[in-house]
Amino acid sequence: MKNINPEKREEVLISIAEKMCIAARTAPKAKGEDSIITCIIPASELKQLQDEMRRIAHSGGPDTLLRDADNIEGHTVVLIGTKLKEFSSNFSLDLTDYQKKLLSAAIDLGIAIGSAVSIASDSRVDNRVMLSIGEAAVNLKILGEDVIIAYGIPLSISGKNPFFDRRVK
Numbered sequence: 001m002k003n004i005n006p007e008k009r010e011e012v013l014i015s016i017a018e019k020m021c022i023a024a025r026t027a028p029k030a031k032g033e034d035s036i037i038t039c040i041i042p043a044s045e046l047k048q049l050q051d052e053m054r055r056i057a058h059s060g061g062p063d064t065l066l067r068d069a070d071n072i073e074g075h076t077v078v079l080i081g082t083k084l085k086e087f088s089s090n091f092s093l094d095l096t097d098y099q100k101k102l103l104s105a106a107i108d109l110g111i112a113i114g115s116a117v118s119i120a121s122d123s124r125v126d127n128r129v130m131l132s133i134g135e136a137a138v139n140l141k142i143l144g145e146d147v148i149i150a151y152g153i154p155l156s157i158s159g160k161n162p163f164f165d166r167r168v169k
Contacts, residue, residue, distance in 0.1 A: 018040065023115040036109065049137060053133070072133065078152070081151070083147055134149065134150035134151040137150045
């Protein structure tokens with residue numbers, strides 16, 4: 001019997017997700033201080049995250065959370081988040097200490113996410129950075145009590161990227 005399209009999707013996606021987490025971990029960070037936390041959620045374990053996305057939407061959140069919860073069904077998801085970190089700069093910024101820490105953490109998070117999705121792109125794996133997934137992950141404290149911002153990156157091997165051209169129902 002022929003084995004047409006024999007990709008081992010889940011195994012391949014988990015392997016790429018692991019490399020994405022490594023890329024996020026080793027991405028450059030301000031002052032070399034690491035505040036990045038990563039996690040891989042296989043397709044079989046997405047229900048809690050999807051349920052939280054739907055709960056947020058039904059509690060007054062945007063309908064895009066419902067769309068995204070449905071859209072990630074059956075896909076591996078990489079979570080990348082950050083804790084607050086100290087901020088030091090020679091630039092004078094008219095910000096509170098909390099805002100400076102948040103800014104520093106957010107910049108490092110952006111660099112980490114860019115490094116991670118470059119691995120997915122280099123591997124020709126469909127992906128999309130989604131704040132909606134990260135919001136649910138932070139609410140559920142999947143990445144820990146002290147993670148304040150997170151994004152989710154669903155991964156797919158398919159003929160067309162399923163994370164684009166989505167419509168809100």
